[in-house]
Amino acid sequence: MKILVCISHVPDTTSKINFTDNNTKFDTNGVQFIIGPYDDYALARAVELKEASGATITVLNVGLADTEPTIRKALAIGADDAIRVNAEPTDSFFVASQIAAQAKGGGYDLILMGRESIDYNSGAVHGIVGEMLGIPSVSPVMKLEIEGVKAKLAREIEGGKEYLEVSLPFVAGCQEPIAEWKIPNMRGIMSARTKPLKVVEPVATDSGVRLEKFELPPAKGAVKMIAADNVVELVTLLKNEAKVL
Amino acid sequence: MNILVFTESAEGKIKKTSLEAVAFAHAMGGNVSAIAIGQVEQAELENLGKYGATRVLHAADEKLNQGVIQAYAAVLAKAFQDEQADVLVLADSSLGTPVGARVAAKLDASLASNVVQLPDTSSGFVVKRSIYTGKAFANVSLTKSKKVIGIKKNAAEVKEVGSPASVTAFQASLSAADFSTTITSSEKATGEVLLPEANIVVSGGRGMKGPEHWGAIEELAKTLGAATGCSKPVSDMGWRPHHEHVGQTGVKVAPQLYIAIGISGAIQHLAGVNSSKCIVVINKDADAPFFKAADYGIVGDAFDILPKLNEAIKAAR
Numbered sequence: 206m207k208i209l210v211c212i213s214h215v216p217d218t219t220s221k222i223n224f225t226d227n228n229t230k231f232d233t234n235g236v237q238f239i240i241g242p243y244d245d246y247a248l249a250r251a252v253e254l255k256e257a258s259g260a261t262i263t264v265l266n267v268g269l270a271d272t273e274p275t276i277r278k279a280l281a282i283g284a285d286d287a288i289r290v291n292a293e294p295t296d297s298f299f300v301a302s303q304i305a306a307q308a309k310g311g312g313y314d315l316i317l318m319g320r321e322s323i324d325y326n327s328g329a330v331h332g333i334v335g336e337m338l339g340i341p342s343v344s345p346v347m348k349l350e351i352e353g354v355k356a357k358l359a360r361e362i363e364g365g366k367e368y369l370e371v372s373l374p375f376v377a378g379c380q381e382p383i384a385e386w387k388i389p390n391m392r393g394i395m396s397a398r399t400k401p402l403k404v405v406e407p408v409a410t411d412s413g414v415r416l417e418k419f420e421l422p423p424a425k426g427a428v429k430m431i432a433a434d435n436v437v438e439l440v441t442l443l444k445n446e447a448k449v450l
Numbered sequence: 451m452n453i454l455v456f457t458e459s460a461e462g463k464i465k466k467t468s469l470e471a472v473a474f475a476h477a478m479g480g481n482v483s484a485i486a487i488g489q490v491e492q493a494e495l496e497n498l499g500k501y502g503a504t505r506v507l508h509a510a511d512e513k514l515n516q517g518v519i520q521a522y523a524a525v526l527a528k529a530f531q532d533e534q535a536d537v538l539v540l541a542d543s544s545l546g547t548p549v550g551a552r553v554a555a556k557l558d559a560s561l562a563s564n565v566v567q568l569p570d571t572s573s574g575f576v577v578k579r580s581i582y583t584g585k586a587f588a589n590v591s592l593t594k595s596k597k598v599i600g601i602k603k604n605a606a607e608v609k610e611v612g613s614p615a616s617v618t619a620f621q622a623s624l625s626a627a628d629f630s631t632t633i634t635s636s637e638k639a640t641g642e643v644l645l646p647e648a649n650i651v652v653s654g655g656r657g658m659k660g661p662e663h664w665g666a667i668e669e670l671a672k673t674l675g676a677a678t679g680c681s682k683p684v685s686d687m688g689w690r691p692h693h694e695h696v697g698q699t700g701v702k703v704a705p706q707l708y709i710a711i712g713i714s715g716a717i718q719h720l721a722g723v724n725s726s727k728c729i730v731v732i733n734k735d736a737d738a739p740f741f742k743a744a745d746y747g748i749v750g751d752a753f754d755i756l757p758k759l760n761e762a763i764k765a766a767r
């Protein structure tokens with residue numbers, strides 16, 4: 206089985222977000238980058254499938270050269286080779302076009318992604334890729350079992366779960382508890398250095414989305430503390446001041 | 451401008467978030483058509499007129515009673531073309547968001563999800579979307595003639611602006627490929643307030659010590675007509691179901707009121723709640739980081755405060 210895992214390279218979940226260049230560029234100063242947490246679940250599930258019944262895993266990232274340490278980490282976790290599409294990932298449509306171009310003719314049985322990136326939060330790349338390749342896309346997937354040419358999935362819906370069956374190939378946007386995040390071991394880290402990482406140039410596409418300006422939310426006012434023996438006051442404030450009761 | 455709105459339903463009723471989508475489209479101005487897919491009560495369909503739809507389409511094919519992503523996308527793309535729509539508006543959800551992505555790809559439309567306010571059309575078509583899991587916003591121009599936008603909860607206020615509309619049956623030509631995923635079964639909490647749509651959320655963390663103590667949280671939620679939520683470790687340990695887990699890697703909520711009990715306020719948890727209008731934090735540790743993100747705070751023991759708070763709210767309502 207051939208599995209393609211698409212990973213984003215995103216600020217660590219504890220990062221403070223700032224912008225530069227008159228609010229048109231993300232400020233990378235002091236920011237640690239990680240594999241997108243949902244993409245990490247996708248990768249972990251791919252590695253489990255490989256361990257259970259054999260598979261080759263290709264990781265794909267659309268990004269500039271600074272994403273290579275993140276890609277190497279995915280190789281250390283268990284991917285066999287990697288593709289980096291050498292372009293800034295400006296929006297989901299652009300990224301999806303690049304992934305579809307790489308996946309076309311690649312013979313992948315399974316394309317795994319995260320349910321959403323934690324920078325753009327679009328939750329869209331998997332759906333667009335599915336449409337572009339003319340194959341099903343399912344998200345957010347919390348369980349994935351392969352049974353021959355079919356897969357059994359569970360998808361999270363508001364207040365519950367939905368169970369599905371789908372034939373390979375398809376695209377899945379993954380989330381927990383599909384697998385446990387994997388931490389690379391020493392052997393993985395050593396072998397990752399020599400695993401193939403192919404750099405390809407992007408295909409031309411018009412995504413129809415253009416950034417104008419970033420914006421930070423207004424600063425939060427100070428918290429009002431209420432004594433533990435005075436919950437009645439809290440209720441009064443919620444009713445009359447915050448007007449939320 | 452012709453606007454098509456996809457209205458999602460659950461158990462025959464149009465979802466509140468979809469009413470917001472209709473209200474949003476109405477506030478954008480222009481001609482608003484709404485489309486519902488699958489089994490929906492007739493009165494619910496007609497009532498979409500009240501919230502601003504001038505036309506209501508209903509794709510009632512039995513095969514569409516379950517939310518199959520590809521099939522729904524095919525229906526919406528066809529309706530978009532038939533209605534000569536310029537914009538498709540839908541409410542972001544576990545179904546709406548993935549469906550919207552496929553529709554945008556089918557139509558070659560500009561796509562934006564997570565939109566938080568009405569587009570600025572003074573020059574072009576600029577939408578404001580929430581990014582970095584609520585930590586920032588991006589204003590983006592959608593430059594293609596066709597557009598698909600997914601809106602976040604609370605992007606518009608539901609108001610009655612018109613009268614019930616008549617309902618037109620909508621026939622979509624669906625192929626077998628549109629049904630290549632089969633939904634075999636589903637499990638769904640019924641009768642409860644659903645977390646992503648709730649106006650009030652009562653949420654508990656590891657400070658609640660164990661699942662046996664959730665009665666107090668449920669009591670308070672019941673009094674408030676609220677949904678219950680939890681932090682990630684709480685769902686990881688199986689104290690609460692996974693769909694209640696709030697945060698960066700869980701549900702992002704946007705209620706009027708979020709009450710956090712025994713949750714420390716890790717940045718990953720805050721990422722799921724920072725769109726709440728008002729946040730109340732109850733924690734025995736005065737230095738818990740959550741207080742910095744709160745509007746009101748009480749330092750104290752949850753087991754002591756919860757029953758008192760419940761009584762005080764009952765008395766005030």
Ligand SMILES: Cc1cc2nc3c(=O)[nH]c(=O)nc-3n(C[C@H](O)[C@H](O)[C@H](O)COP(=O)(O)OP(=O)(O)OC[C@H]3O[C@@H](n4cnc5c(N)ncnc54)[C@H](O)[C@@H]3O)c2cc1C
Pocket residue numbers: 218242654655656657658680681682683684695696697698699700711712713714715716717718719722732733734735738750751752753
């Ligand atoms: C990539 C990543 C993603 C993550 N995503 C999420 C996410 O989506 N959602 C999420 O919640 N977490 C997430 N986390 C985990 C997060 O970092 C925290 O570990 C978690 O939120 C802590 O949960 P907690 O507040 O319930 O527990 P704790 O941090 O253990 O806090 C318990 C709190 O309860 C208080 N307490 C104890 N006893 C009482 C009492 N009797 N009365 C009142 N208060 C009491 C304590 O003072 C303490 O503040 C993520 C972590 C990572 C690395």
Ligand SMILES: Nc1ncnc2c1ncn2[C@@H]1O[C@H](COP(=O)(O)O)[C@@H](O)[C@H]1O
Pocket residue numbers: 211212213214241243244265266267268294297300317318319320321322323325326327328329330331
């Ligand atoms: N730059 C990227 N390179 C490769 N995959 C990506 C990239 N950005 C997003 N993805 C994948 O697409 C998923 C959904 O992203 P999004 O639509 O941006 O929320 C992510 O979870 C990743 O798996």
